[in-house]
Amino acid sequence: MTAAVLSIGSNLGDSLAHLRAAVGQLGAAVVRVSGVYQTPPWGDSAQPPYLNAVLLVDDRTATARDWLTRAQACEAARGRVRDPDRRFGPRTLDVDVIAVREDDGTPVVDADPELTLPHPRAHLRAFVLVPWHAVQPEAELPGHGPIAALLDTPEVAADVAGVTHRPDLSLESME
Numbered sequence: 001m002t003a004a005v006l007s008i009g010s011n012l013g014d015s016l017a018h019l020r021a022a023v024g025q026l027g028a029a030v031v032r033v034s035g036v037y038q039t040p041p042w043g044d045s046a047q048p049p050y051l052n053a054v055l056l057v058d059d060r061t062a063t064a065r066d067w068l069t070r071a072q073a074c075e076a077a078r079g080r081v082r083d084p085d086r087r088f089g090p091r092t093l094d095v096d097v098i099a100v101r102e103d104d105g106t107p108v109v110d111a112d113p114e115l116t117l118p119h120p121r122a123h124l125r126a127f128v129l130v131p132w133h134a135v136q137p138e139a140e141l142p143g144h145g146p147i148a149a150l151l152d153t154p155e156v157a158a159d160v161a162g163v164t165h166r167p168d169l170s171l172e173s174m175e
Ligand SMILES: Nc1ncnc2c1ncn2[C@@H]1O[C@H](COP(=O)(O)OP(=O)(O)OP(=O)(O)O)[C@@H](O)[C@H]1O
Pocket: 068, 082, 087, 088, 089, 094, 095, 096, 097, 098, 112, 113, 114, 115, 116, 117, 118, 119, 120, 121
């Protein structure tokens, strides 16, 4: 029923193991996996760097809401604890639903605070756009246009150089 773009990130504990666990838990729905990128913390600088990646997922039985449920189940499995005082603070595993499309390619657009689509900060985040562009260069972020152009916007371009591909780290070896 839907395909989605998921962003995964971690900067606490064994970050590579947390990211790999998310790929494993999402299972057969995962159709493409980006490389692993080391990224400076965004939004709250007093924390360690993150490892980030992007997953393209597809499941004809899944609704948009199912992707959020699956994302949160992955976070819970890796012991994610929310600190109410640090909105963008450190975490074992963060899985965000960046964008969802119906089978016919129609983007799902929703302002619901429980599942806002597309993700309301994705267009500002080099740690999302760089790995996404690497696996799907022609992609568009609904409402914001081609992601290739978003990489050139001033807010994002300033952060792109800090997003470092880590070819020594792979998410696909656990498949
Ligand atoms: N597109 C989305 N993807 C994931 N969570 C979302 C989305 N839209 C709304 N939410 C809601 O955001 C709430 C907070 O999620 P979370 O704690 O993962 O935020 P965060 O990762 O700290 O910040 P950010 O969403 O900016 O990455 C969740 O309870 C979830 O219901």
